[in-house]
Amino acid sequence: METLANLESFVRSAEAGSFSAAARRLALTPAAVSRNVAMLERNLGTRLFQRSTRKLMLTEAGERFLHAIRGNLEGLQAAIAGAATDRGEPAGVLKVSMSLMFGLDYILPLLPAFLARYPGIRADWQLDNRQVDLIAEGFDAAIGGGFDLAPGVVSRALAPAHIIAVASPAYLQGRRMPIDPVGLAALDGIVMRSARTGRVRHWTMRNAAGEEMAATLPETIVLNDPAAMCRAALLGLGVTLIAVPDALPYLESGALMRLVPHWYADAGPISLYYASRTLLPSKTRVFVDFVAETFRRERLAERFAGSLG
Incomplete structure (x- = not known):
């Protein structure tokens, strides 16, 4: 046999x-x-x-x-x-991939409580801004958006990835506030160049009424990382279009302000990616459930929704 x-x-x-x-x-x-x-x-x-x-x-x-x-x-x-x-309890090395900024702000803080509940698990987490191949690279799970669902991989949506316009109060002082996304073109832009395509990403924003409008920022500063875009906005260098989770800590502290607050772009869901449920080891299953439960308890899907203004 x-x-x-x-x-x-x-x-x-x-x-x-x-x-x-x-x-x-x-x-x-x-x-x-x-x-x-x-x-x-x-x-x-x-x-x-x-x-x-x-x-x-x-x-x-x-x-x-x-x-x-x-x-x-x-x-x-x-x-x-x-x-x-x-x-017995779930055990083994748990290899997870996530973006740097999102991981530092929302996933890494879960680690003390998670390891206290499951002491047999050892964390091997990689924080960078690339899409990994779960199966080929041996990851148990990944957190992010826009992953290609290869055979044997499934996803579990956690929250929306809504893109909003933000700038620092110092930059906005003395400037006319735009009333819609078209007005953003009159301000200095902090934009992102995709490492995968080499192109600057432009967004079409929408509002609760279903109206859509192009949001074309001047390419005053071009960067390749959301954390750098946030930092540039904090330095008063201009306006940037960025996902709500990346901007949320600064919006809540007042370090950044949201422009055209009734408008947002939809970049799809933030999801947990992992191997087919029939193959899921207990260490991965408890991690997926722990993260999903935390998102529900902390109402992060609601807090990340740019559609709520």
């Missing part, structure tokens, strides 16, 4: 397209994953992968075998995970 380790090494390698990526997901060495797959091929008497120095591709037999076992493997893993949860 084939071992679970061999089958799991095969499935993860097929999903990720490489032994190295599968090894990160399984907490094994690439050599161990390759050895498990080779043993599986030997036991089955057929080649499952075409190997090259750059790419790992399924053979026709490999495609058929993957289709036949994937659902059964997930059910077996879920049963094992359930039995393990019954034996």
Whole structure:
């Protein structure tokens, strides 16, 4: 009878397209994953992968075998995970990706209470502004917006990502306040250049009545990070269009002011991304539930809603 380790090494390698990526997901060495797959091929008497120095591709037999076992493997893993949860508390390394500013302001402060509740979990969190490949890079979860939902990955919406216009009181002093998004063009703009496309992002804003209007800021200052955009606005360098969560601490302290407060742009939801629910380890499940419950309790979805003015 084939071992679970061999089958799991095969499935993860097929999903990720490489032994190295599968090894990160399984907490094994690439050599161990390759050895498990080779043993599986030997036991089955057929080649499952075409190997090259750059790419790992399924053979026709490999495609058929993957289709036949994937659902059964997930059910077996879920049963094992359930039995393990019954034996004790969630444990292990929890690898999570999130953006720097959002992580520092809203997720990192949850860590003391989370680890006090689940002392067997060790946090391995990466805070940067890039979209990760959960499966290929071995992450248990990611928090952000606009992720591509690769096969085997699901999302759980936490709050809206609404974009609003903000500036410092010092910058606005003596200037005429715009009455709609078009009026923002008369002010100095702090805009963001996308690291992925190399283009400056422009937004179309809307109001509660459903009216839409382009908000085109002058490219007075171009930056590539929301934290830097907030800092530039705090320094009185101009107006920036930024997500509510990034600006909220400064709006609540009065360090920044919202312009055209009945207008906002919708950048989609802020979500938790993680592997398919049938494969979810207990450490990841309790993290997802803990974060979602905190967002409900703190009413963060409501606080992040630029549509509320």
